[in-house]
Amino acid sequence: MPHTRAETLKFKNITVADLAFPKRDGGYSKGHRTREQILHAALVILVAEGYAAMTMRRVATACDMKLGNLTYHFPTREDLVRELLNAVITAYEIEFDKFLHLPGVSPEEKLAEICGLILEDIRTEKTTRVFPELWALSNHDEFVLERVQDLYARARAPLMQVIREIRPDLSPQAVADLALFISASMEGLTIFAGNKKPFEPRMPQLETIAIQSFVETVRGYGQED
Template sequence: MIMPEREGGYLKGQETRELILRTALSILIEEGYRAMSMRRVAAACGMKFGNLTYHYRSREDLVRELMEAVIRAYEVEFAAIMHMPGVPAEERLRRLCTLVLDDIRSKKTTRFFPELWSLSNYDPFVLERVQELYVRARAPLLEIVAELRPDLGTDDREILALFISASMEGMTVFAGHEKPFEPRMPQLERIAIHSFCTLVKTITADEIKGLGTQA
């Protein structure tokens, strides 16, 4: 799902920027972020370094637009689910989670996001970009939680959306592309979606706050 092929024509400058983004993404996925230098990207694109810096003055500029392209691709898919006429909120939650969990098994997603997670531990610029990306990625989850649980406060809805998002992303290292439990991902997916839907429908504000009756 990351940066799908786009339909329609391009102006020359747009076509070049698209080439640069796809090349940078390919290097990051296949070789890691450290290999994604500006000179490496320029060479892989078959262009001079100066031509690359005409479009992107620094690697930070390139990373910023690359991540913007990535999250836009997801937002298009999320919007298609969110705006399905007549589909109940719980079913949209199921479809949204299915989309994310299926995508985790792709090579692009399994390689791309853990690379960013690792880098964000010591690169403040990447950390900020990653946090921005996930705020936007959680937005549709938050909207569905609000539909299903209008009785919960804003903070409670946000923590539920965060929990669901974090739980799904955490499966990447165990059941992503070529990971040990990838063959079990269909089972994990069914368990996860059932659990998320039940959680959102039944958890109380007191339980979220830790004030519920203890067994």
């Protein structure tokens, strides 16, 4: 008899496996649930102990499953890693896309909300620690690199939209640059946030600073002081 089923890992109520293997009519197949379980376990290990610790055997035992069965679902470790990252990244992308259709609040509020998502909301998930791993992996794996760049490109879309609303006078290039700067900035904040120590207790203040800073940066771009 298997252990109690591992709780389904969710990002914003989207399960990892939903993304990797969309459900078919009539519910989930057995294999679907197994893959979901595998991806969940793999992510937990990746986040908690790093990529090196995420071995096939380690994942298999975490799933109460034999190694051979794991390789049945994910023939190679690379398959597992890529499918996992793909699922995680897609979950975030879906979230970012929501900001493209926000209700009619002021652009400043929108900007604040986007920052809020990344700095506060994402931060509270234990998954923040995926990102350092992602960056490290992306330096040596073309596939991961491209997928990560997709992710950040997608994250910049709502940013650019907001920036255009605040500063309709700016050139597309200027808008892109500002979005690039802000997204990179936020990424730094989230990476720091993962490493707690001096950062965590000051998070609310830093979020305030960040939002104010980004708004002012957009407003003041290209102006004299």
